[in-house]
Amino acid sequence: MAEVSMIVPVYQVEKYIGQCIESVLNQTFQDFELILIDDGSKDDSGRICDFYAAKDERIRVVHTENRGAAAARNTGLDQASGRYITFLDGDDYLADNMIERLHQVIEDSAYDMVVCDFLNLLPNENDNFIVHLKERTVNGREVLEHLKNEKSYGVWTVVWNKIYTREILKNLRFPNGKYFEDEFFSNQLYLNSNQIHVISDVLCYHRVLASSTMNTQKTENYLDLLDALQERLEIYMQYDYSEDEIYKVLIFLLDPFTRCVKAKFSGTNKHRIENTKKFIKMTSRKLMSRELPFLKKSSLVMIGLFPNLTYRIAIRFRSQLEKFL
Template sequence: MAQISVIVPVYQVEAYLPQCIDSILAQTFTDFELILVDDGSQDRSGAICDEYAGKDNRICVVHTQNRGAAAARNTGLQRASGNYIAFVDGDDRLAENMLGRMYAAILDPPCDLVVCNFLHVFSEEKNNFSPPLQNIAISGREVLAHQKNQKNYGLWTVVWNKLYKRTVLETLRFPEGKYFEDEFFSDQLYLRCASIRVIPDVLYFYRVRESSTMNTQKTRNYLDLIDAFRARIELYLEQALPVDEVYKILIFLLEPYAKCASAHLQGEDRRRLLQSREFIRKTAKILQKMDVSPMKKCSLPVIGLFPCATFRVAVKFRGLLEKYL
């Protein structure tokens, strides 16, 4: 049994997949299995997976119908046998010491999750950048307490710059059929992590493509992002996490809500939007009764009654509002 299971959901990435797989096979840490889940690709991605599997017995290939990245990752988790889990997107690549550096960090001192820094890789190299990170140890609840502010320790909702202790993921799966699945996944993940190590090393290279899923979202798909923020607000209230953080999540929810409200959705999509409208109103009322600043307390009735208008004002006066709210 390998120590680390590396899971790669593969879909329509034939141009980038060889570089991705090569970067994994070139790791200085070699005690891993590589699970390539071909999510019904129509290009040569599936064939490329099979070609690599014929050359290295550490590679397992699973071909499935197209069901999305969440289902592909879940399929990989079902096949994984390692004590630790890593996710890699099929168009990204790793530094050759990533697995070794992360494995050493998760063992000493023992922790549930290790997070590394990453580089945004654009088609024009001059635009590449990596966010600033500090070498720290924290708990999952601390992360949740600062998820939507500047002190979030660099622990974004993305899943691919992390090494997970297998036991943390035993009962945790990605919501299938949802867009923005990382948003749903991350909250439950951090609740399960008593100890997290953050290291500033840039070990993951995230390719930013105009044709990627995040950059081609249809307006109605933002209903799923609204649902993710709604679930997060409910979780924060249930777990008695900071009310100021709940307020910020509510503010973040206004953007996808405004996108959907302006799209004249119909049928089931319209019903979901109206439910979200009522959720915003009720949440604003709940927060009004809690210990928030006078400025926030005054803003909540407006948010509850006029969410779209509030978002437009927030965008126009963002700098000023961030200073006082």
């Protein structure tokens, strides 16, 4: 049994998967298994994975039909045997000491996971940036209630800049068939997490490609983001989270909601939009009974009645409104 299981969903990344795999093989920490899930790639990605697996017995390749990143990661979780688990995307790569450093911090500690900083590699290299995380220890509620709502470039949502204990992931899976699967996963992850340690080391190199999923989302896909944000708001209300944080996430929800309203969906998708509107109205009404500043309470009246119109007006006058809200 390996100490660390590394799970990599692979889809149409023939240009990058070799570098990804090499960065794992070159780790200073060598007690790992690398599980490559070829998610029905039509290019040479699967064959490249097989080439490396034939050379190193620590590499396992599972070929499946195309089912999406969530199903691929779930397959990897079902296959994993390590005491600790990490994820990596097939077009990303690691610093040589990433696993050693993360394992060093989490081993013999009470942490459920350890989080590291990463370098975002954008199409224009002049736009590359790191997040500049500071070392500290937080708990799951603090992340879910506060940190996920701060500007953090997905640090608390993505899964590939962390090492996890096997136990914390034992009953967790990604939602099959959903877009924004990390949003759903992180809701349950932090709800069930205790101690989380953050280190400032930049250990992962994440490519943000022009063709990446986040950059090519269809409007219909944002229906799943609506569901994920509604789930988070339900958690906030159930566990009596801060009124200000509930308000923030409600405002986040208005963006994908307005996108979907403008798309003029019909059938099942239209019904999902109507249900989201009812949810916004209900949440606004509940929030009005909580302790909030007068201007926020006043805005909830408009949000509950005319959510997409309110959002369009708010965006137009955003700079002025931010001074008050």
